[in-house]
Amino acid sequence: MPDDSSLSDRAAQAAAQLRAGDALYAQNRLTEALERYRNALPLVREIADRRVEAAVLHNIGRAQYGLGVKHTALEAFSEAAALRREIGDRAGEAESLNNVAIIHIQQGQHAEAIKYLLRSLEIDTELGNRYGEGVALNNIGEIYRALNRYRDALQYYRQSLSIRHEVGDKRGEAATLNNLGELDLDMGLYDDALDHLLRALSVRREVGDKRGEAMTLFNLSRVNRLSGQSAAALEFGEQALVAVREAGDRWLEADILYQLALFLVEMDRIPDAIMTLERSVTLARVIGHVELEAHRAKLEELRARSP
Template sequence: MNGEPSAAPRPDRHEESPESREAALRRVVVWYLHSADAAQTWINSQEAHIPLDPPGDDLTPASFADYEEAMRWYEAERGNLLAATRAAEEAGLDVIAWQLPAVLRSVHMLLNPFEEWLAMSRIGLRAARRLGDRAAEAELLESLGMACTQSHRLSEGAEYHQGALAARRETGDRLGEALSLNDIGLIHLRGRRLEAAKDQFEQAAARFQELGAAQWQAVVTSNLAEVTYELARTEEASGFVERALAMHRELGNQGGEGNALRILSAVQRDRGQAEEALRSAEAALDIARTHRNHMWEGYWLLELGRAQRANGELDAALVSFQRAASLQRRLGDQAREARAWHGAGETYRRLGRPGEAADFHRRAAAVHRELDDLWHAALALDGLAGALREADEGDGTGAAEEARRHWAEALRALASYDDPRAVTLRERVSAALAQ
């Protein structure tokens, strides 16, 4: 690797004029900006680069031979990257102050360093607004929206994405408009506003097709597959996911391919194709591990665990859910960590160990309540109540009344959902309470 962290320009402040100190600081932050841009090429090559001015003939940014070198540089320089962004703002270098967090967004979205992601993006947004640069403002609003979505601050994230959409429409950025529509769809999908999500994805898909944006067309086709799967339209979801898979493979986009395989596995489970579902989930995990991408691995392990459980591989499923929980804890995604606990709880129930199942479901329900994620809270509460009733049948501990309380809470949580899966769950919970 050229340009190790120690090779970054270091100003000597002794007996320097203010002009010299300003020039030295500018060299440092420009070095970090272009080095971060070089790291993005390896860490998240699918994301578009922010156009940057050349660094200058007297400055050699870091360069990297592979993903691992780029990641080592990023991990070593994380604190300095935040400090450089703050220094750029304090020095009035507003162009660099917005560009540096915009460049790093593609890294942050894979690694979820929420504190610095939000802090840097807010600095960048202030700088863009001081410049009156609406296109730059949209980039930072999108970054903030993504950070909020991935940390499950959905209302806040929706506001940022709506702001980005307005800025992009104002500037005539049609590709950016389509990206914002897709982002808003993802917010609705996480909040289980499924018809609203589908509408946003369809609008985005039409624009991507008009623009010939093949990569993004593949991404939004995967999103349409996921939302139609959640709407229990299995055949429609199957058509979308098969198209998305073919598109990602043609483009050589392995990350998109892995995500499509995750969705395909879920569709296959719904259709009773347990062995096919397992093969699809395993293929997705192979991609994640080949790329050493812990975000993909942690998320796709949830589907692998479900496929393993559907095939009766219960011990293997527990390993997958425990690994997923560990990775999500490291990534700071509480919602997905809680989903892994829920998966472990369901697996312990299949193993005939309702006490351990109840412990995992209880932890999952607590986190989903805290995040105001009513859908997943209802799923966890249903699992908890079922485990408690089974425990009561086994040893007469008197847990049946507690189970009824949790099912009643689950029904209240489900009241705001009217999609087919929610209706089916509500009917089943009502039947359990009626027993």
């Protein structure tokens, strides 16, 4: 068993790794941040600081999620949620449960996602954690939008937006504005979508949220595409690719490349679409993207059509 001085050294080393990881995460240097968090994990386990261990696991999940490695992010968030529940860190448990739910939403597992979100919302409401309530309400809105229950989605998004504005959660406020823009797109309300998305883009640039900026830029590409503004749509799409590469989210990059390829097909620019799809398929193969086969099938279809 390590002596007290050895444990003290381990604690200092862990704290240094965590501080470095947090600083790198704030700079969007996610690969480097992940390495620091992974370095910290065995150290905090050695000193048996379970609260910090749970926080490190959660941060590992955040970095992996930002890098598009969602299956391992889900494992990290799930482990963090279980540990936080075990030690009685209810606010932390709710935070990790929310992130578990987000990944389930993106994987189309809505029943699983709503289960985690309702548990998270219940905890945050009991604790009076308005920040957490805003997060959970937004994510419930995401589920209802995915299920085409647009009126319910709008209700939850509006509640979330109000709370996030109230508590000064600018990053969260921008996320909900972006989601409202996506909902407007689903309902064919292009002017409303443009308004919500431009507001979201402004805030995301203000807070330095590169991944969020990429998502909103791509949604602006979609608005212009559906409104018949092809040049503007392509310009926003290219801006989205620049932003997502700066963010380092390879999963989102593969999605954006795929959607841009479909847009190029609509413009009858088949050679450009094939090149874009080739990039998407290559990236999807490297990261184990769940839509790899769909991307590959579309590429083969276009190659067959190409002279």
